[in-house]
Amino acid sequence: MPKKVIMKGNEAVALAMRQINPNVVAAYPITPQTEIVQIFSSFVSDELVDTEFVTVESEHSAMSASIGASAAGARAMTATSANGLAFMWEVIYIAASLRLPIVMAVVNRALSGPINIHCDHSDSMGARDSGWIQIYSENAQEAYDNMIQGIRIAEHEDLKLPVMVTMDGFIISHAMENLMVLEDDKVEDFIGEYKPQYPLLDIENPVTYGPLDLYDFYFEHKRQQAEAMRIAGRIIKNVADDYEKLSGRSYGLVEPYYLEDAKVALVVLGSTAGTAKACVDELRLEGKKVGLLKIRVFRPFPYDEIIEALKGLKVVAIMDRSDSFSSFGGPVFNEVRSAILSLERPPITLSYIYGLGGRDVNLKDILGLYHDLEEIVFSGEPGEVLRYLGVRES
């Protein structure tokens, strides 16, 4: 039987990693991810896993060791946050380019400065073009579920792409919540045995990883990588279907919430999707036609699902927990807006930057935002496209 537990997000991710029992974990601690590494290392010393745990001296080495292990044929995992992810920068591209199915938990934290340890998405949004699949989690349950599904997605024979599973730092990583966890053997069966296609350790069939690849073939390899990303959405959905049979919890690339008859909606990812759902519940009781679209998978970008979900709306506020400093909205805004421009009558779109450096976003903030959107429906005047939610104006 699945078990009801009370856990923090970090504990849930560490538990998922124990159940996955990877061959190699190479990780370096950084707030707010530290607990994952700490708890997992105790699983290693208590011999609850068979994992080779590599205590590296930096995140650059953590990713490099994961790449080496994965190329050797190991199921390799790691975890990081913020500056740690930034420090992995050059090697995360290599992991994706070499098509190594590494699964990494990213506990979202602001990329300083000034120095800050709290949640925003500037770390993982910065890595959005690195070729990693990105799955955002609303709560500890989703972080747990996404980690387990992440293994199946990454290792799928048509993909072989690394997967980043994110959860909001402190808000989820350090908050106790209820969740349902699967039995160890069910997880083991679900992920199956890893059968690497070209393991370096297969000395009967020697291979070369990462050769020099200039203008003669580099482009073909990149095009092939892009193709894997293009078909990844379908595979992520298939894995979610299988996972639903096992867990009873259903997942898509996006999660529409009361959008069928909605006039205004938010597009949001991460923990704020939960707070916004609570707002929708409240406003629906008042008969307001409001809805929400949560983006679960940001890479590959689910443009078909987004177009389908947002058609017919009047005003859409697209929420970014990071700024691109383009002075024309955040990354989620730009991509969602560009996707829905293909609609015959696209909704008015607004960019809301919110919650930077862990700035709390509460019910009242989001209720106010929905109110503003309804005003725009009424007046037909969109006003400023780029807005900042919850910043001191005076």
Added chain:
Amino acid sequence: MKLRGNSWRDVTPGGLIPWPGNSRQYETGDWRTRRPIWHKDRCIQCYRCWVYCPDSAITIKDSKVAGIDYDHCKGCGICAAECPDKVVALEMIGEEEAIQSVEGFKEAKSDKEEKGEKPNA
């Protein structure tokens, strides 16, 4: 495993090379400006040239030095320098001179014809 073609649909994932020893397919013979000429009648089969050649371009047949693999020989001259002074079974000549001589031309042509698979990326 062989490549079906050179399109993005055909290349191996991440540029991975599952063909060990494929450096043989990468021909470096055209880097050469001077070439060693091997005189079979003078050779004492000491193997010094074979040991020192950095490109494994001294060919061996039935445990005997049998000639030079001009597809891979870069013309560095190490073989000629290592060939014992009293023997001089290997001599370096200019590539232009070799191509102009009928014998050299034949040799260059037959090298190309013997070549196996097309080189890969």
Added chain:
Amino acid sequence: MPKVIEIRWHGRGGQGAKTAAELLAEAAGAADKYIQGFPEYGPERMGAPVVAFNRISDEPIKLHCHVTNPDVVLVLDSTLVGKIGVTDGLREDGILLINTNKSPQDMRNLLGSIGKVFTVDATGIALETIGRAIPNTPMLGAFIRVTSLLDLNFFIAHTKEELKKKFKGKGQIIEGNLEAIKRAYQEVEGE
């Protein structure tokens, strides 16, 4: 009562506000409630004012933000009263439970008209039962009495198991904590 009970803890670094929020979350979760328990992480040090939060509900909790309009506020250190806004956002019919040896009426005089005020000498109880001035577990006993959200015996049995994990082989500390919970449950006073 509203659907989601929102709770805010005020304490000082070292008094166990975070641990108390976690113990409460674990106990309520074990009683089949939906819960959240999380502190506000800042540059807190021993003695610095700290805040922690709980949510308890019979339905899944979607909110992921700080508690700004609590139904219950627990103050682990009465010297915070008047210095920081312990009653900020407290609902009109909310409960304010303060660790002090003063009477609810005395605290009311300090705070003005807001919510229902309860007091308990949790530090005094902790010193007598545990031998250390850590008021978090007795505050939980008083909390159960004033909110009736959990059954006392269930909570004691559950907390015993949780404390066994935290204090392996320290039976005295565990028994002291349980005694503190029971005494605070009896001794808490309301207006």
